[in-house]
């Protein structure tokens with residue numbers, strides 16, 4: 001029996017899901033918005049969250065982000081009324097297990113929930129055995145782009161110059177920042193991280209500079225800010241592109257002077273801090289549109305470091321896949337698993353909008369959800385949720401101007417090509433998975449003029 005929390009503003013959906021899950025032997029908890037949901041997460045030990053993407057107050061994506069930050073082991077399934085590629089991409093990038101489209105299908109809901117619960121249990125088991133959750137990755141990749149990056153890391157770690165790391169979601173910006181710290185002369189000092197996007201304007205001063213007892217209503221004791229905590233070490237300002245203009249002005253002042261006062265305090269505190277900033281936004285565009293101060297940009301951007309997306313260095317895919325297959329192998333297995341040749345082809349052709357984080361999540365998931373020693377293309381398709389949904393969006397397009405028998409032939413031909421590829425052109429396996437005889441498959445290959453060699 002598991003504890004499942006449903007966060008949805010529609011009473012009807014909450015009631016239906018409660019009945020469904022209770023029939024399956026689970027206990028259901030209900031919340032009509034994110035705030036109520038978090039209250040339940042704090043008090044009850046929840047295993048799975050079913051989350052509506054369109055919620056009043058705190059939006060579903062924000063709720064998802066916070067759950068993943070505060071309870072990384074809890075799986076989240078998204079319910080989306082307007083299922084589109086963007087929601088799926090965002091949700092998967094942020095670590096959602098899967099998403100369900102409204103109107104909900106009961107069978108689908110139960111299957112997806114059971115899979116997510118299985119994933120959650122095995123993840124927890126794996127982690128308590130190996131503690132992989134807190135193990136840091138080493139930076140993997142030997143493409144030209146990565147070699148250049150290693151050189152830049154090496155050079156810049158030797159100085160105290162400020163660094164601005166740029167790159168898409170999940171490309172490894174934080175990993176690069178930590179590596180620079182680790183190799184430099186401040187390695188023995190602290191590495192302190194501040195996510196500028198996650199802190200409301202009203203709290204940012206106290207976060208950065210700390211506060212004295214009684215500085216404001218909630219300030220029960222004196223508290224050190226991030227600048228002070230990072231003394232003799234590195235301060236990593238993450239997502240600086242999301243800082244408000246007010247905060248930017250405050251940060252600019254400290255960077256210039258490396259001196260500040262705690263909120264509600266008089267004493268001026270001086271610190272010795274190296275600053276590394278990171279952003280996934282196009283900062284020059286932000287400056288043009290007056291959302292980011294140019295003077296702050298120049299201050300932070302003494303050494304710019306660009307971390308390439310996975311697509312730009314797709315030749316590193318094999319190495320990354322091998323690395324994560326070893327990391328996420330099940331304890332009982334001695335050898336890491338592999339992907340079949342055609343499965344690797346799908347991975348190579350995929351766009352990886354969530355970059356290394358998405359690849360890492362995907363491989364952890366495949367290792368948990370599949371029993372195959374050699375991972376098949378079917379398993380890849382099943383677990384690359386974005387690929388699946390973009391395929392179904394596009395599904396009817398090629399058929400729209402056709403007569404029924406034309407469409408049927410086209411569909412049949414595509415289906416045969418797909419199954420043949422999935423089975424490495426092995427006729428008996430392909431025919432078995434199509435549910436027809438090998439000789440009938442041969443006839444159809446001839447009828448549709450499918451060239452087997454072309455597929456290898």
Ligand SMILES: Nc1ncnc2c1ncn2[C@@H]1O[C@H](COP(=O)(O)OP(=O)(O)OP(=O)(O)O)[C@@H](O)[C@H]1O
Pocket residue numbers: 136137138139140141167168169170171172173174175176280356357360
């Ligand atoms: N080159 C790499 N080799 C191995 N693991 C990597 C590599 N790059 C990133 N990772 C892993 O991928 C995940 C995402 O990396 P990281 O958090 O550094 O990305 P990010 O660029 O800061 O993302 P975001 O913009 O979303 O904050 C982490 O778990 C990290 O350890």
Ligand SMILES: [Mg+2]
Pocket residue numbers: 173174238
């Ligand atoms: Mg980051």
